[in-house]
Amino acid sequence: MTKSAQLTSKEKEQQVNQQQVQLAHQAAEGDKFARSQINELIHPIINYQTGHFCRRFCRENKYRYRCTLEKPYVNNSKEALFCEWGNASYAWMLDDLTSSRRLLQFKGTNGAGVNNYLYHIANSLPFYERWKDWRFGRKVHVPTYIQALSADAGKVFLALRAREEIPNIAQRLGQSEQQMEALCQSIVVILTQRNRLHLLDPVSTVSLSNVDSEQESSQDAERGETDIPCYDEDPELREAKQKLHRVWDKLSPVEQYVMEAMLIEEQDATDVLYALRKLNISIKPGVAAEDTSRQQLYYFRRKTLARLAELMAEA
Template structure:
């Protein structure tokens, strides 16, 4: 282990033990990650807040009237992320596996799906949205979805819904299959924070016992880092609407109908001369293709 990595482990341990200077250094180190993710998540779920409150992000989403109250979500999100990423327990788990730097360790956690789901649980008080394609399976599909997420047994879910266990078993299979196909199976993970760095703690717990794995990977190659920088630069040149559509349809793989409803609710038109509530799937998919082509052009 090189001296730099050893120093970073020592810094993490000092901060975890309450050293104010070490804590300040780590807070400075993690600021770019938290600032970026706070802005990214806030923009995605701002909804009507931008019209009612004054945004407190470093780069405000939209200008507000002078008498508008400050929006609470920006600062609250920053505080939650700071507590999640650099809490004492998290810092003590850092062991520099694979010679990963402290920054890279925290970066990978902050950009993980598990971190995103924890933030949504906090932001929406644990009320995870049931995807439309799940709701359409059966009238009880949403309740079964929540039951599976709460890790309730088939027998308990059946008893609550006054259904047979066979019926609930079949519906559960259908839910799991469709989530797997759409790469959204993580939606069934219960909110919990567990690290693979504890696998060797002598408690004999298997990997399958963990609902989340926070793993720090090897430091990125220069080529990979350069590609990500190009993508971030190109992404920043897209309009907020273009970013929203790509995030919703590609990154989150939301159903097109959900995206159309969100656009109509916010009165955002993606085609000149067409009202937001009159936009159809074909126009939405065309807008997505055009935006992807624009992103590729900006990157090249």
């Protein structure tokens, strides 16, 4: 009998685990084949999360644009412009989850595969918060059609959002004012054509304390004063939220997903089961993902709710 045939199941698992770590590190170092394999592994996770996040924050976009998700949220007229947030979200998630820094951190601890490692990150609260930061302003998305105008177009786009003067932009980028003015005009024209001129609007804070005095508002702005939002939230409710935030991370990624999908978003059990099967995630030891039933899913939800209640009581 050959040596390879004598390998125990544990040794085989360790061998596969080492191959996974090697694959991740090769991808991080720029190996094209390894990178394509990682991208293929992560596609179902990103595809699902993109649809998941986009649907939650689609709002009025579904009435104005054509959805680009694999399973479109709505089917608008073919004459409508394509919504850019689906593809942009996919690109952001791919960049975040498969960055060289993140892949080099993968060590295969406790036999975890690279797919499980990235799945855990993609279903974490910090990942969700980073995506919201990018989606809603602190990390502004520069449309690809703007970036395609020139090497400096993205920087000029951000400068226009910040209401910088053209002479200042030209000086900072080492270009002539004529060049910058022409580029600014091109940006405005293309945004107008695509009905996206609002993307140049900066994030603003409306003062409610000086609504009757523009002069006082102007003086406050000069002194660098801003209003701080105040929410009269019930102290007990605020304390409960803080407790929930502390204990949430003690749940497994699968428990977090099921709770969020079935209770917060009120998704149907069929949709949740479909997602679990597609990602090959089992919720019960010894039962394959494809064999998981609705009854087992509801039992898992009840058990997770009970565990969460215990954690809240102990916090």
